[in-house]
Amino acid sequence: MSNKFNIEQLNKAFESRIRLGIMSVLMVNAQVDFNTMKELLDLTDGNLASHMSALEKLNYVEVKKQFIGKKPNTLFEASKEGKIAFQKHLNALEKLLKQS
Amino acid sequence: MSNKFNIEQLNKAFESRIRLGIMSVLMVNAQVDFNTMKELLDLTDGNLASHMSALEKLNYVEVKKQFIGKKPNTLFEASKEGKIAFQKHLNALEKLLKQS
DNA sequence: TAAAAGTACTTTGTATGGCAAAGTTAAAAT
């Protein structure tokens, strides 16, 4: 039986509150576009872009580009893998904190 | 009414999993000594010491020194303030994640 | 049609944090 306080199972990718926020948003909403996400979490363009590209590199989110009318529009969605990883993280969190 | 995804309320001090672990331990156990904490969380001396001193600086934990027999022994405990701050953090986390 | 604004970045620069490993101090055990 492993340790009661197993912080190893917490996913480093989700330590930052911004990424926690991003994933929370994407668990509830299948697709969210750049500006909506930016406003939901109150981020600067650059900050959002860099967190998103980090999550993309891990294959936790997928980025899709479309046009609305003639305006470019970037959509984010959580990948299957991302949802599973996030859920695992939440389970680990819960196990760690349940006792508190 | 504030935003549904309010990551601002997450306490920066508790973003790191090590500090999450420390606080979890100290919510359950009134007092934990240096070496027990070190083993519970599988940390190096220096790493534990630096996280503890960060939490101490924020008045989230209190450090008490005693002797067991003639051996020095360092005890950690969560302060009232620390418990409240941690609980607030957990509440904010829960609010953020409930929907996921 | 020239200027302003929007979209989605990338780049730059700074500051902060995490971490291991090694060094330190002092007492205790062998």
Add this chain to the structure above:
DNA sequence: ATTTTAACTTTGCCATACAAAGTACTTTTA
């Protein structure tokens, strides 16, 4: 006398966070 234990501190490196500014392209507006 040497080693071990306890609890740090210091050093050095690397990664991350973030704001702000820059970029490229398009679209709206005056």
